Amino acid sequence: MLDTNVEGVEQTVSTGRLPARGSVDAVVAEAYERNRGSSDGAVADYIPVLAEVDPELFGICVAEVDGAVHDAGDSTVEFSIQSISKAFVYALVCEEFGHAEVGERVGVNNTGLAFNSVVAIELNDGHPMNPMVNAGAIATTALMPGTTSAEKWEHIRTGLSAFAGRNLELDGVVYRSEAETNQRNQAIARLLQSYGRITEDPLEIVDIYTRQCALRVSAHDLAVMGATLADGGVNPVTRERVVSAEVCRDTLAVLATNGLYERSGEWLFEIGLPGKSGVAGGIVTIAPGKGAIGTFSPRLDRAGNSVRGQRATAYLSRTLGLNIFASSSAGNANNEEQP
Numbered sequence: 465m466l467d468t469n470v471e472g473v474e475q476t477v478s479t480g481r482l483p484a485r486g487s488v489d490a491v492v493a494e495a496y497e498r499n500r501g502s503s504d505g506a507v508a509d510y511i512p513v514l515a516e517v518d519p520e521l522f523g524i525c526v527a528e529v530d531g532a533v534h535d536a537g538d539s540t541v542e543f544s545i546q547s548i549s550k551a552f553v554y555a556l557v558c559e560e561f562g563h564a565e566v567g568e569r570v571g572v573n574n575t576g577l578a579f580n581s582v583v584a585i586e587l588n589d590g591h592p593m594n595p596m597v598n599a600g601a602i603a604t605t606a607l608m609p610g611t612t613s614a615e616k617w618e619h620i621r622t623g624l625s626a627f628a629g630r631n632l633e634l635d636g637v638v639y640r641s642e643a644e645t646n647q648r649n650q651a652i653a654r655l656l657q658s659y660g661r662i663t664e665d666p667l668e669i670v671d672i673y674t675r676q677c678a679l680r681v682s683a684h685d686l687a688v689m690g691a692t693l694a695d696g697g698v699n700p701v702t703r704e705r706v707v708s709a710e711v712c713r714d715t716l717a718v719l720a721t722n723g724l725y726e727r728s729g730e731w732l733f734e735i736g737l738p739g740k741s742g743v744a745g746g747i748v749t750i751a752p753g754k755g756a757i758g759t760f761s762p763r764l765d766r767a768g769n770s771v772r773g774q775r776a777t778a779y780l781s782r783t784l785g786l787n788i789f790a791s792s793s794a795g796n797a798n799n800e801e802q803p
């Protein structure tokens with residue numbers, strides 16, 4: 465890892481606020497109206513049961529760090545969290561092991577390859593590279609506290625439930641459908657074992673990983689989960705502290721570089737916020753210190769990101785002023801006419 469020589473230096477935090485509530489409601493409604501008619505993209509089918517979803521479903525939710533929540537469309541319809549679980553399980557593991565150890569063991573750099581790439585593992589001498597690809601997520605799940613699989617699983621389920629502020633449940637149909645077809649993830653776990661990267665039973669770890677991906681959430685849940693990461697680790701609705709502010713900062717950095725599969729660079733360029741998507745059609749996007757956006761729409765682009773979800777999020781980022789790279793001049797230019 466890079467030695468930045470800032471250990472022990474206090475972290476200063478500086479963020480802004482979202483616009484007044486009425487205008488956030490109107491902007492969320494407009495993000496929904498602008499995109500509801502689009503049918504671009506295709507529903508995921510490599511997990512067989514996902515292909516059976518109604519492709520027209522479309523929900524948006526914005527949750528603010530003060531607990532205000534703004535919903536539009538099918539924002540309470542549940543779907544499987546899939547890869548979005550990686551972000552929150554990573555945060556829980558960081559809470560247990562800390563910045564340096566997880567940074568070293570799982571990594572934070574982009575692979576530039578597909579989320580389930582075996583080649584990426586081989587190219588990096590068995591290092592999983594980052595927690596948002598399957599190798600890194602399986603390694604992260606293995607690190608979850610618990611001496612038995614049942615304990616690890618319960619820790620994940622209750623941890624993600626604390627982020628959501630309600631009891632999340634397993635979608636047994638999605639779990640079984642993926643468990644019958646996840647030979648590739650089993651191979652990835654075996655490969656990590658062969659490199660000494662996991663010491664637990666690889667098939668048991670893949671089983672827990674498959675369960676975490678099958679937890680049922682809604683766009684509303686994703687917004688609250690994301691807002692917990694935006695609020696320094698405190699769930700703004702239940703007011704429960706779930707993880708530390710340092711863990712949120714580290715998790716969001718990883719999402720910024722790896723959250724949208726091989727399109728993470730394009731996402732940051734267009735939207736300017738950390739986010740994470742999943743193949744069932746969910747996306748969570750976090751505006752640090754302000755709040756978070758949850759979207760659900762099952763049709764995906766080729767990288768596996770929801771098309772309407774990306775467009776709605778781009779609109780919200782732009783109109784709510786969320787892009788973390790955007791600035792306007794303080795007005796001191798000496799080569800421009802003053803109004």
Ligand code: GLU
Pocket residue numbers: 545546547548579580598642649674677741742743744768
């Ligand atoms: N459970 C899926 C897998 O591991 C997650 C896919 C995704 O959302 O990227 O293949």
